[in-house]
Amino acid sequence: MGSIWERDVLQKELPALQEDKQCDVAVVGAGMAGLLAAFYLQQAGLKVIVLEADKVARGQTAGTTAKITAQHGKFYANLEKTLGPRAAATYAQANLWAISQYQTLIEQRHIDCGFSRRTAYLYTRGTDLEPLERELAAARRAGINAQIAHPQELPFAIGGALAFPNQAQFHPLRFLQALCATLEIYEHSPVTVEGTHVLRTPGGRVRAGQVIFTCHFPFVNYPGLFFARMHVQRSYVLALSGAPALQGMYLDEQEDGLSLRSAGDYLLLGGCGHRTGEMGPANGYAPLRAAAKALYPQAREVAAWAAQDGIPADGLPYIGRYSPRKSDWFVACGFKKWGMSTSMVAASILSDLILERENPWAWLFDPHRLHLRAGAKNLVKDGGKSVRYLFSGAFPRASCTPRQVQPGAAGIVRARGGHYGLYRDEAGRAHYVSIRCPHLGCHLQWNGQDKSWDCPCHGSRFDIDGKLINNPAQQGLLAWQEDS
Ligand SMILES: Cc1cc2nc3c(=O)[nH]c(=O)nc-3n(C[C@H](O)[C@H](O)[C@H](O)COP(=O)(O)OP(=O)(O)OC[C@H]3O[C@@H](n4cnc5c(N)ncnc54)[C@H](O)[C@@H]3O)c2cc1C
């Protein structure tokens, strides 16, 4: 199931790398973060090569709802409390700058991508406005011109909303299509690391002075240790036609609430998310469809898709040097579902680091900060979960026998002297896969919505025949098929 952005943009195939090359900067991963960083570095006169494992902008960027905003949920009050007013003001400044920077770039290059300034609303369906008022006060102290508002255009009653005026929305793939025309990019060129300055792809190597990892979840585990301080959450989006257009962009202050924005003739309704690999009855397409039906009974679903993003332990993206031990490696990840504005922030920070310029925001996003106060609780919680999934990956148990797995269903079964995941397709054919994640060994979980095997530790995903869909794993699963 593709997003409306993907359907709308027909990108021509770009070549895979087929020879050895040299450059100043190699960028691994052609999503929003990688392409923006590549663009600004190339503008500064460096020779930049972008290597993409699959196709340009067909990773998580293709599944975004593409609000460009400094309003990232209920965030500023907590950031101010844990890291202080300077941190909150820096975060606000960086993200407000990012919105203006998109506008400047889009106007300068005449990019037809539906960019429009909108008000972002964080709404509550309850009557207690106190949490929003606290957030309002912190946002104002951080320099955001916010206010409490009572917009009337939603199809359900709200108690009020925190409004951030002058935010924006756009069509992310039309924007990136224009940017790509100026860059040297190789598709279908998955990277493995051969040395600090040498990247290997199946068709050739790239020797680079500096390397930027914008591959969503960094796949080099040591150094960096991103696996120890970031998990992944998955979320769902429906595009509806025949629903009244919205002027504003909306997000529930509750984490399990709905996100809404208009996109051309469509209304985008998002939500029902969960940690990748941990799906419950309130998650996925079914509850989102039920909400859509209740709110917009006259509307028709034209597209449905899911995407996922890295959630850093302390709530701040990791942007900067990959590790103190690798001064020529850089990273941008952990955008916690706000990677439109923060990819632009990342492009600014990474360009400035590489070009040895001062950057006013780099200190806050430094991947090697130690914000214990902000992240300790989540580190302990995530660490506990990873240990549990690692343990169950090492000592799996069968949930059923192969015969008990019905067409369209999956289970963990004993086969060939071990434990395997089995999905039976509608024709009755059995698709077996190993259920230990090749990244670090966690126990994969069946995702019946997207028919994939998903890792709850760091979000790697595999199709029914073990083919890698999402990293940080770098290889597929052992797999075979059997007739019934
Ligand atoms: C449902 C949903 C809605 C969202 N809505 C919003 C929103 O409204 N506003 C907002 O600001 N943010 C939003 N986000 C977040 C935003 O979409 C992401 O943060 C952003 O798209 C991430 O971009 P990226 O470049 O890091 O990752 P990606 O777009 O995934 O790009 C990474 C690329 O790296 C490639 N890659 C991986 N491994 C390798 C390798 N070994 N070699 C070469 N290439 C590799 C992948 O193929 C991929 O193309 C949303 C997220 C979700 C899940």
Ligand code: FES
């Ligand atoms: S993604 Fe890290 S163990 Fe699976």
